Amino acid sequence: MTTFRTLLIGFTGSILICIPVYQWIMHYKFSVFPLGWAAAGLNYTATFFHEIGHTLAAWFYGYPTLPMFDFTHGGGMSVSFSDSNTIILACVWGLLAYGIYHFRTYKMLSAILALLLALNLSTFSNHNLHMSVIDFAGPGFEALIAGFFLFRAIFNLAPRGSFERILNAIFGFGLIFRIFIEFYALLHSEVHRLLYYTQKGSHGFGDFDKIADRFYGLSFETVIYSWTALTFICLALPFTLLFFSKTKH
Numbered sequence: 001m002t003t004f005r006t007l008l009i010g011f012t013g014s015i016l017i018c019i020p021v022y023q024w025i026m027h028y029k030f031s032v033f034p035l036g037w038a039a040a041g042l043n044y045t046a047t048f049f050h051e052i053g054h055t056l057a058a059w060f061y062g063y064p065t066l067p068m069f070d071f072t073h074g075g076g077m078s079v080s081f082s083d084s085n086t087i088i089l090a091c092v093w094g095l096l097a098y099g100i101y102h103f104r105t106y107k108m109l110s111a112i113l114a115l116l117l118a119l120n121l122s123t124f125s126n127h128n129l130h131m132s133v134i135d136f137a138g139p140g141f142e143a144l145i146a147g148f149f150l151f152r153a154i155f156n157l158a159p160r161g162s163f164e165r166i167l168n169a170i171f172g173f174g175l176i177f178r179i180f181i182e183f184y185a186l187l188h189s190e191v192h193r194l195l196y197y198t199q200k201g202s203h204g205f206g207d208f209d210k211i212a213d214r215f216y217g218l219s220f221e222t223v224i225y226s227w228t229a230l231t232f233i234c235l236a237l238p239f240t241l242l243f244f245s246k247t248k249h
C-alpha cells in the first residue's frame with residue numbers, strides 16, 4: 001500500500017474516531033455508536049502513554065515510580081514510592097555519560113543524550129523545575145508517541161504489514177487530534193476547564209495547573225500553548241523528514 005493511501009485511511013479513520021472524543025471532552029450528548037468503542041481505545045492509549053511519560057521522567061530524576069490506571073476517578077496515576085534517590089540519580093548520570101561515549105559516532109543520538117544529561121544536571125536540585133518537567137512529560141509524551149506512530153506509518157517501518165502501518169497512521173493522527181480537542185476545550189469550555197481543575201477529587205491537580213502554580217507570572221494558557229506547540233512539531237516533523245527524503249532522490 002502506498003504512503004499516500006495509508007495516510008489517507010489513517011487520517012479519515014482518526015477523524016471518525018475523534019467524533020466521540022470531541023463529544024466527551026466538550027460534554028455534548030449525541031449518539032455515535034459504534035465509534036465510541038474505538039474512541040475509548042484511543043483514550044486509554046493516550047492515558048497509557050501519558051502515565052509512561054510521567055514515569056520515565058520521574059525515574060530520570062531518581063524517583064522510583066510505577067504507572068497505573070485510576071479506576072476510581074478515571075484516567076491514570078503515576079505513583080512515586082519515595083523521594084528522589086541519590087543512587088538512582090547517579091545511575092542515570094552514569095548511563096547517559098556512557099551512552100554519549102558509546103554512541104559517539106552517531107552524532108545526533110550522542111547530542112540528544114548530552115542534552116538530556118545537561119537538562120538533568122541543571123534542574124535536579126531545583127524542586128519546582130524538575131517536578132514541572134515530570135508533570136509536562138505526561139502530556140508531552142502523548143505528542144511524542146503520536147509523532148513516532150506517524151513516522152512509522154510514513155516510512156513503512158511496521159514489520160507486520162499494511163494493517164499495522166494503517167493502525168500507526170490512525171493512532172498517530174488520532175492522538176494528535178485528541179490533543180487539539182483537549183487544547184480547545186481547556187480554552188473555550190468552562191465546564192471542561194472546571195472538571196480539569198477539580199480532577200481526582202482535588203483542586204489544581206492537573207499537570208498544567210501544577211506547572212502554572214509553581215512559577216510567578218506563568219499562566220495556565222501559556223503552559224497549554226507550549227504543549228500544543230510541541231504537538232504541532234510532532235505532527236510536522238515526520239512529514240518534513242519525508243519531504244527531505246524525497247528531494248534527495
